[in-house]
Amino acid sequence: MKVAKKILGVAVGALLLGSVPAMAETIKVGIIGPFSGPFALQGKNFQAGVEAYMALNGKSVKGHEIEVIYRDLPAANPAQSRALAQELIVKDKVQYLGGVYFTPDAMAITPLLKQANTPLVIFNAATSAIMTQSPFVVRTSFTTAQTTTPLGKIAVERGVKKVISAVSDYGPGVDAENAFKKAFEAAGGKVVEAVRMPLNTTDFSPIMQRVRDSGAEAVFAFLPSGPTTLGFVKAYNETGLKQAGIKFFAPGDLTQESDLPALGDAALGLLTTFHYSVSHDSPENKRFVEAATKAIGSVEQLSFPAVGAFDGMHVIYKMIEATDGKQDAQKAVDAVKGMAWTSPRGPVSIDAETRHITENIYLREVAKGPDGKTYNKEIQTFPNQKDPGLATQ
């Protein structure tokens, strides 16, 4: 009992200490991401984005030194995510939380934010609903609905009337299926069949047979990046669907730059929509790619989470500037509402109502560059896209 009281005392003391405003001392930012395990590359991209931003913009704001603390969360694990966030808040006394790759992890952190008086800037987790969980969440990535919706119009414009959708059977896959169906049918097309594939599918030829039998003119696909995407795209080529003229539409997760070398020529001609490609032609992006490549080691490993982290740090810097180093989540979040800037991905802004990023969505075609390497060539721009998932709520 005595021991319990003592521990309680220490805990309360720690909390009290945590709420004392910092006077021009180091401001800590806690970043949670997958830095090891199967998704380590995405975590590395978080880190590269953060380091690139700090290299280009300095390590302090208004005289407040900024220290970044990384915490490793190898796979989606809400309980551990919450524990890590708690530890960062109580023990490390961070003023800002950032990162988070998977939606369930973000969902687990949101209930802590109000009590901890800490804003969370999401660098990736892409489900619309996260934003409604807490007023202290700001997001600088994208949602699947946001990147997918323009595809509906594109497909119809390219003369496609009947589409079969094939998505991996998990949250983001279902999101993509619904977003595409809604946009495509609004534009006058018809989704003739919707196939949900188990996540651990390795041989996709039976799915391709389904596509062929459905009589659709195009296939809309969504799969998590990595081995499954590779298998799917290969099967699409090898079963002769490509030669048969069946078109292939997908959100850009499928052709992210770090996967392109493995996909090779099989990916040529795939049409994807996304908010960022490493090859985006702008001076901001050149600067970013250069700095981020230095941080990550090789440009081939660079992909979209890095830009989410880069802009996330931009938002956090702005918050620190607005609060002048004091811990005030409400003031910090208010300061970035409506904020607009030019990101490496193009012009962006934080929507004042939803706190989600408004950005251009690009239609890209996988093409071969002069150096023989494949890249995502931007061929059409859909400016200032909000998240349709949130707009309808």
Add this chain to the structure above:
Amino acid sequence: MQTALSIAIDAFAYGMALFIICIGLSLTMGLMRVVNLAHGAFAMIAGYIASYAARDLGLGYAVAIFLAIIGTIVISIPLERLLYRRIYGSPELTQVLMTIGITFCVIGITNYFFGPTLKTIPLPGSLTQPVDVGFRTIAGHRLFVVACGLVVAGGLWFLIERTSFGIKLRATVDNAAMADALGVRTQVVYAISFAIAIGLAALGGVVGAEFLPIEPYYALRYMVTFLVVVSVGGAGSILGAVVACLLLGAVDTTGRYLMPEFGNFFFYAAVIAIVCVFPRGFFGRAQ
């Protein structure tokens, strides 16, 4: 009808790819009584070697396969001498713990040296061409995989049933002490069988890479599938492994075509049913 044929041919190719990878594991488990969970790790090592040889050094596909098999066996020799030799005849738990440890080490090392991204093994032009088989096209390498599977099955059957090495191997498996007493050098027999099993894992890893792409978590991702195939077929039985691979490949492929949203339900339902009726697998020996 055309659809059924088409699914059948896909199932056959997938089953054969599984067979080439799993038969080595079936041999180690059935003949040497070692539960080698690191089997997939050796297949993965071979995949990395082949990818390096073919992609970075620009060598031909056949050369890459050859280098991968030799390289993987060379890597496995010190492991056999220093680690595996200690666990022949140990309780299964010891074997499982050690081999899964090896698996994690291999994952960590490959992740460190080759990075977490996918590695492909470029195929020669003749294998990437879709081949017209009358009612549809099928990728050339799938036919190649089927051919490899048939050659491996036939070759192994001949080796174990028809050669003097096969006789010694079977004698060692049945009663190592007696075989030793009769002048069979059981240590050598074990070493050679281990090398053959690893070589087959390597071959499977390389030619099966189009089905199961090479990345650091390969060794863990497909471990359960490999173990299931071996236990359904009956450890140590070549015919059993062939039947298990073809049957499970067919169930999996058909289920995936008809009702993809059911996921692996049909696969595991079939496994449960088979193991209920044949607790030792189709052709497992009583122990």
